[in-house]
Amino acid sequence: ALHAGGADGRERAITELRRKLRAHPCHGCSDREDHARWAERWWKLRRETDNLAAQIRGRTNTIAKTFDRVSGVLEHYGYVRPDEQGVLQVTPAGSKLRRIYGEKDLLAALGLENGAFDDVDAVELACLATALVYQPKREERGLRPKMPSAVLDGAVDILIRQWSELTDREEAEKLPVTGEPELGLVWPMYKWVRGKHLQVALNGTELAAGDFVRWSKQVIDLIDQLAKVPDISTDLRRRCREAIDLIKRGVVAYSAVSE
Numbered sequence: 001a002l003h004a005g006g007a008d009g010r011e012r013a014i015t016e017l018r019r020k021l022r023a024h025p026c027h028g029c030s031d032r033e034d035h036a037r038w039a040e041r042w043w044k045l046r047r048e049t050d051n052l053a054a055q056i057r058g059r060t061n062t063i064a065k066t067f068d069r070v071s072g073v074l075e076h077y078g079y080v081r082p083d084e085q086g087v088l089q090v091t092p093a094g095s096k097l098r099r100i101y102g103e104k105d106l107l108a109a110l111g112l113e114n115g116a117f118d119d120v121d122a123v124e125l126a127c128l129a130t131a132l133v134y135q136p137k138r139e140e141r142g143l144r145p146k147m148p149s150a151v152l153d154g155a156v157d158i159l160i161r162q163w164s165e166l167t168d169r170e171e172a173e174k175l176p177v178t179g180e181p182e183l184g185l186v187w188p189m190y191k192w193v194r195g196k197h198l199q200v201a202l203n204g205t206e207l208a209a210g211d212f213v214r215w216s217k218q219v220i221d222l223i224d225q226l227a228k229v230p231d232i233s234t235d236l237r238r239r240c241r242e243a244i245d246l247i248k249r250g251v252v253a254y255s256a257v258s259e
Contacts (some may be wrong), residue, residue, distance in 0.1 A: 013027040069173040076169055077110065096229045098212065102222060107163055107178050112226065116158040122242035124152040126193045126219065129226075129243070131159060131181035133218045145183055148190045185215055192216070195197045209251065216252045220244050 026032055071088055074080045079094035090098065097109040111117065113134070120128055127148065147153035159181045167177040184205075191201035198209055226232070227240035 003113065018065075021222075033074065035183050045059065045150070054139065064176070069175050071077060072173050073106075073166075073169050073175065079108075079109075096107070096231065098230045100222075100225050102133065102225075104133070104178055104181070107159065107166060107181070108132045108191050108222065108226070109127055110162040110166060110227065111155075111159050112232070114158055114162055116155045117236055117239075120155050121151075122246055123193050124149060124155065125239050126243040126247055127152055127186045127190050128155050128159070129187045129219045129223050130185035130189050130215070131183055134182045134185040134215055136180070136184050137183060145184065145187065147183075152186075158160070185211070185212075185219075188212060189216070189247070192252075198251055213252055213255050219254070220247050223247075 008138075023234060026105065028033065064248065071080060074094065074097075075082075075094070076090070076124060078091055079097050080088040081091050083089050093113060095105065098113065100108050102108065111128075116128065117125060163178060163181055165188075183250045185207075188201045188205055188207060191214075198212065223240050223243050227244075229239050
């Protein structure tokens with residue numbers, strides 16, 4: 001228990017604080033209560049502002065970290081390179097990449113750099129491009145389908161090998177991984193560009209005609225991007241144009257005109 005002297009000392013201290021409070025200039029202010037309420041609001045807003053600022057700093061740091069990780073992947077593949085001041089500069093290979101847009105743009109550029117498009121003819125090029133665009137409505141894992149030609153099979157091998165190495169690098173950098181090349185549209189596209197009727201091209205698949213047309217237009221868009229990549233061979237550019245002409249017929253061409 002506290003002794004009497006200690007209690008008396010605390011009482012005297014409280015009395016002195018009350019005296020100072022009454023003697024303070026603010027004590028006689030007629031607007032004291034209004035000022036107190038505004039001060040309370042100010043402190044509340046200050047706390048909210050500080051919390052928002054902390055969230056923004058956290059998100060900014062996350063964006064910066066993601067940028068550094070993406071830059072690390074691009075630097076690994078030679079698409080960017082630091083100059084003497086350490087500032088990243090786009091390389092000639094990077095100039096090719098920035099002309100390609102899509103979910104698998106980096107994989108498309110890697111396929112281009114590593115020969116996936118070197119030996120395919122226009123028909124095979126159209127089929128190969130579907131692997132970089134098509135996304136099935138549900139997972140269609142299983143045995144890899146046989147390709148229409150040995151050349152196309154070799155080109156798909158290059159894409160899958162590049163995809164495997166790319167995802168290893170992305171996982172090491174803690175980035176979302178690029179989707180695997182999907183081969184479910186290869187055979188329908190092969191039949192279509194060989195002149196088959198749409199119903200024949202889709203026979204044995206669950207693709208609706210509208211879905212095939214939609215994917216075909218995206219394939220055309222990707223091939224058109226590849227055709228405009230700087231420094232590719234004249235022969236590859238010609239095959240890209242031929243592939244687009246083969247795809248853009250019938251209902252595919254009609255849908256493009258009607259938009």
